[in-house]
Each structure stands twice: as structure tokens, then as C-alpha cells.
Amino acid sequence: MIKKLKQKFYNLKISTRLILYFLIIFSLFSVLLYNIIPVILNYPPGAINSAFDKEVSTLYYGYQFLIVVLSIAIFFTSYLKISLRKVDHWWKTRNEDLEEIAIVRKKALTFPYSLYISMEIFPTIIVLLTLMLTGSHPSILLFKIGTIIFSFSTFIASFFLIFTNQTLYPLLVETSKFCDTDINSKDAKSLRTKLIFQLFPTSLVIALILSLAGYYRLTVEKGSLLHDYYMSSLKSEINTIAKDPSIDNINKILAPYYSEDSTFCFIENPDGTIETSNGTTLGHFFIKYMHDLAEQHNNTVYETYTIDSQAVIQKITYQGEIYTVGIYYEIASFGSFLLLFGVALILFLFALFTIWYVASSLVLNIKSISEGLRNIADNDISSNMKLPVTSDDELGEVEKEVNLVQHLNTQYITQIQDSQNMLMEKERLASLGQLIGGISHNLKTPIMSISGAAEGLTDLINEYDASIGDSEVTAEDHHAIANDMKEWIEKIHSYTAYMSDIITAVKGQAVNLSENENDEFSIKELLNRVNILMKHEIKNASLTLNTKIEVPSSVTLHGDINSLVQVINNLVTNAIQSYNGQKNNTIELAAKGGNNNIIISVADHGCGMTPEIQEKLFKTMITTKGKNGTGLGMFMSYSTIKGQFNGDITFTSEVGKGTTFNIIIPLPKS
Numbered sequence: 001m002i003k004k005l006k007q008k009f010y011n012l013k014i015s016t017r018l019i020l021y022f023l024i025i026f027s028l029f030s031v032l033l034y035n036i037i038p039v040i041l042n043y044p045p046g047a048i049n050s051a052f053d054k055e056v057s058t059l060y061y062g063y064q065f066l067i068v069v070l071s072i073a074i075f076f077t078s079y080l081k082i083s084l085r086k087v088d089h090w091w092k093t094r095n096e097d098l099e100e101i102a103i104v105r106k107k108a109l110t111f112p113y114s115l116y117i118s119m120e121i122f123p124t125i126i127v128l129l130t131l132m133l134t135g136s137h138p139s140i141l142l143f144k145i146g147t148i149i150f151s152f153s154t155f156i157a158s159f160f161l162i163f164t165n166q167t168l169y170p171l172l173v174e175t176s177k178f179c180d181t182d183i184n185s186k187d188a189k190s191l192r193t194k195l196i197f198q199l200f201p202t203s204l205v206i207a208l209i210l211s212l213a214g215y216y217r218l219t220v221e222k223g224s225l226l227h228d229y230y231m232s233s234l235k236s237e238i239n240t241i242a243k244d245p246s247i248d249n250i251n252k253i254l255a256p257y258y259s260e261d262s263t264f265c266f267i268e269n270p271d272g273t274i275e276t277s278n279g280t281t282l283g284h285f286f287i288k289y290m291h292d293l294a295e296q297h298n299n300t301v302y303e304t305y306t307i308d309s310q311a312v313i314q315k316i317t318y319q320g321e322i323y324t325v326g327i328y329y330e331i332a333s334f335g336s337f338l339l340l341f342g343v344a345l346i347l348f349l350f351a352l353f354t355i356w357y358v359a360s361s362l363v364l365n366i367k368s369i370s371e372g373l374r375n376i377a378d379n380d381i382s383s384n385m386k387l388p389v390t391s392d393d394e395l396g397e398v399e400k401e402v403n404l405v406q407h408l409n410t411q412y413i414t415q416i417q418d419s420q421n422m423l424m425e426k427e428r429l430a431s432l433g434q435l436i437g438g439i440s441h442n443l444k445t446p447i448m449s450i451s452g453a454a455e456g457l458t459d460l461i462n463e464y465d466a467s468i469g470d471s472e473v474t475a476e477d478h479h480a481i482a483n484d485m486k487e488w489i490e491k492i493h494s495y496t497a498y499m500s501d502i503i504t505a506v507k508g509q510a511v512n513l514s515e516n517e518n519d520e521f522s523i524k525e526l527l528n529r530v531n532i533l534m535k536h537e538i539k540n541a542s543l544t545l546n547t548k549i550e551v552p553s554s555v556t557l558h559g560d561i562n563s564l565v566q567v568i569n570n571l572v573t574n575a576i577q578s579y580n581g582q583k584n585n586t587i588e589l590a591a592k593g594g595n596n597n598i599i600i601s602v603a604d605h606g607c608g609m610t611p612e613i614q615e616k617l618f619k620t621m622i623t624t625k626g627k628n629g630t631g632l633g634m635f636m637s638y639s640t641i642k643g644q645f646n647g648d649i650t651f652t653s654e655v656g657k658g659t660t661f662n663i664i665i666p667l668p669k670s
Helices: 002-011 014-040 051-056 061-083 085-093 098-134 139-175 191-243 247-257 284-292 334-377 394-467 475-506 523-540 561-578 611-616 632-645
Strands: 264-268 274-276 300-304 306-318 321-330 519-522 544-550 556-559 586-594 597-603 648-654 658-666
Touching: 014 061, 014 085, 014 139, 014 191, 051 284, 061 085, 061 098, 085 098, 085 139, 098 139, 139 191, 139 306, 191 247, 191 306, 191 321, 191 334, 247 264, 247 321, 284 300, 284 306, 394 475, 519 523, 523 544, 523 561, 523 586, 523 597, 556 561, 556 632, 561 586, 561 597, 561 632, 561 658, 632 648, 632 658
Parallel strands: 544 586
Antiparallel strands: 264 274, 264 321, 300 306, 306 321, 519 556, 586 597, 597 658, 648 658
């Protein structure tokens, strides 16, 4: 059941999966923040989610919070859907359009970090705009709320970054099959940057929460002390104040109790007017709280949605009317908060520097390991390239293992080179044996013919010798014998000329492969040699080699003709083998010119090559002959054309229909 649910989840669009992750994480943190923000910010008791809250603000705290949550959820749901629409489309179709794949891959690499920054900034902006439009909040409170939201948004963004990278990882794996590496991309981010992105939010949240927690404890404890002090002072003088409840007299009585310059007294008259000793105007929140909630909370009044500024009150009766007298005092100023915030910022910067230093040290070690692995990939390995082991931890173990891999790889490369030399020697000997077999068969017929001619000549010589002195042998008979002898001599000449052609064609084929010639030769001469050398194999296979030359006789090539003959012979041999013993088929050997190139093609109508063989051809020593082949022939043919003639070999093949190889050789510039 769980496995099926996981599969269904995996089959969802990438944006849909990320939206689900986001909504789950965001919902959990929203519930947490809903409960801890009033505590951290010291909201006065009874100030939120009450009739009082609705009267002093446009909306309840709960409604404000709900608007913020819904706004953020809608914003990021839309952001994820719109930003990842191309990614979703490719993930569904998995098409091989390289341009689209490049766009999708770039988006997958950069999107997590653009999302990270968006999740840091936009929630804070949305919260502050909502509070300014729907609430009664002073600047200091907005600053505190903004600080809390930014710190938690950064923490959520860092947490969500992990899920985003995990969700996009399969897409990066799929697209990497079609694209080259992104290491040199200008949008690439360093490991140091990624580590800082993922680690610094923790230190930021800790620093800010510690500063807010410290500020909270400071205001709570100091507020409790000042409340008791001023309440006691007010009660001790309340009877004296009741004799003359004028603001000047009240201030004169209470002034000795003021602990700070910001402290002052006030009185609310029976008609609702309020007088203060220093002319300060008390706000609507303060007056409303004094009327509705103060008596329920130990006669304490708060200025706003914080406890930073408070007042204690007492009611008195003068001439039958009720007056409210109070002392207003500040527990902590905005400067105190900024001081704590500054200390937290310094601690954060110190933590950030520590993270940067650790990340840089880690990156330095990883770069060293990466360089060692790159040397292995480039076969640039020597005892001097040994990595220094700079630590005794897991990275040190990796460095040791890389050094071991370098050492073993050096040994393996030496073994491979030795094996390659052996394979090349075996291939050369095999080719030489095949060549000698063909030469043997091609020379056997003319030699037997010459032997027969010699016997014929011997008979004629014996006949001529016996006729000497015979009166019955006429002059015409002597001329007939001479003509017969002449015919045999002409046959011997033709046979020896044929043998000479064979010897000329194979001259240099059996010499050391490193001895290259740089001759000038025609296409006709080249294909004639191929015809002579492959005649035996073609005849044995009961096939026909059709040769066609569409190149002017004046066109010549430069290079080692023997090497080129060997390459064409190898292609013709493969064409013969593609018929798997089927007889009475043809192989086309053609040469034509075009675009300053000579194209020599070898085409058959045999079994063709599978896509797997085509993919690996010329890249590795692959063979379709099982134990009867090494795969070195085609590999060396490709290397010969590339290295000696600055050309190329291309091919087209279809299973069951045949294969055509094209040797493309550029003509020398005049």
C-alpha cells in the first residue's frame, strides 16, 4: 500500500509535489508561529482575539494571521506552478529536444536558490503590508514582527531547499543523459555558497530568537518590578491625591517616585478628558485598554500590542465624581531592543564567518580530491601527482583512497598498454597471415600455369630435337613448333606479369606499422590493389565485388597507400562476413568526389548492425564476431583515416538491410 502511494506521488508533476511539500511544512510552521508570536512579542493579556482587539484594530489577530497565511500560500503555489511549467511539461513528455532540455536543466539547477531567496523576502513583505493595512501596530512592533518572520522564513526556506533539491534530482539525472557537463556554466554555484545557504539560517534564527527571548525576559522581569514599585507608590499617595486631583498637584506628589525621565503621571477626568504631566497624548489603544481591561489585569494599562510601555492606575472619588489617576512608565525603549539586536547581529556574523571558514576548508580539500580524480581521468598520473593527506577524518581517508586509485590506475594503464600492444601485434600478424594466404592462393595459379608451360616447352624441345635430320620434317613443321613455343613463352610472360602485379600490390603491407610512406597515388591504382588482394576472399565467398570510379584520373591522394588499402580491405572483409555465408550477392566499392573530398564507399546488403553496436563503433574495440574477432580492426581503421589522412569514416546501417561505410578524405589544397 505504502509502495503504491509512493509511486503515485512520484508520478505527480514536479510542481505539484513541491506544492504539497510546501503546504505541509508551511502549515506546521504557521501553527507554531501563531502560538509563539504573542509570547515572544509580549502581547498584553486580553489584547488579541477579543472584542477589544476588534475595536482597536480592523481585524482580529486570528483573522490577520489567516489572511497572511492564505496570501503566502496562494503566492507560492502560483509561483511554483508558473515557474516550473516547462519542467512539468518535459518531465511528462521526456522528449529529446536538446534546446528544451538545456532550458529545463538550467531551471532545475537555479530554481532552488531563486525560490530560497523568494521565500526569505516575500513572506516578510506580505506580513508587514497586511499588518499596516489591517492593524494598529507601532513601528517598533512592525520591526520586531518583521524580524521574526524573516528569521523563520529563512529557516523554512533552508528546510524547503532540501526537499526542492531532492525533488529535482531525478530530473537532473534524466537530463544529464542528453547534455554535457554543467561545471563551467556561468550560473553554477560553488559548494561553499551552497553550504552557507543551507547552514547560515540556523545561526540567524538562533541569534534573532535569542535576542527576542532576552528582550522578552528583560521586559517581563523589569515590568513586574516597575509595576509593583509604581503601584505601591501610587497606593501610598492616593489619599493625598484625592484631596486635590489636579494634574499639577498629582505630578508634585508623585514626581519623587519617578525612576526615569520618561515617566509621567496622568489623570482622566469624569468628562473623559485626559491630562498628562508632560503633555504627552495617550493613544486610542491605551485609553481603550484602560477602560475595558485594566481592572481585569491588576490595574495595568498597556500602550500598544507590546508591554514595552505600561501604566498603573487607581480610581479616586472627588466631590462625588470618579477620577482615574495613573503613572506611565517605560520598561524598555527601542534603543534597548536595537542594542540586543546588534549583539545578536554580531554573534550571527561571527557564526557566518565560522561557517564560511569551515566551508572554505572543506571546499579546499574537495578541490584537491577533484583535481586528483581529474588527473586520473586525463591519464596524467605520476608519483609526483600524489595527493597530500591533510586531515585524519573522512576526507583524509578519501585522499588516501584517491592516491591508492592513482597507484592502481598507473599499473592498470601499463597493463592495458602492454595488452594493447599485444593485441595490435596479434592483429598485425592475423592480417599478415590473411595476406599471405591470399598471396599464396593468387600466386598458386600462375605458378602452376608456368609449370605447365614449362612442361609444354620441354615436350616441344624434345620433339624438335628428335626431328633434327628427319627428312620428312619440313620447314613448315619447324615453323609450327616455333610458333607453339612462342605461345608458351607469351603465356609465361603474362603469368609472370600477373605475379609481378600481386607482389607490387602487397609490397609494404607486411612491414612494420610505424613505417609510413607519403606517396602520391591515384584512385584507380588504390582500388586495383584492393581488387587484387581481395580477389581470393571474394571468390571463396561466391560474391561479386563491383568497382565504380567517378573521380577524374588527374585527382591523386597523398599518404601511405598501403595503410589505406588495409583500411578498405578491412571494410570489404566485414562486408563479406555480413552475408554469413550467403552466396551470389554483391559488394559495391565506389569512389566519387565532392566538396573538396574523395569519398570511398563500401556497401553490402547483409545483416546490418544493431543500434547498440552502432553506438559503440569506433569508440571502443567492439566486435560482432565473438571469439573470432578482437574489434581492433575497425578501431585501427578509424584511427588510420583520422591520423594519417585527416579524414573521417561515417556509416549507415539497418538490421537486415545492410551497411554502407564512407571513407572521407580531404583533397590536398592546391
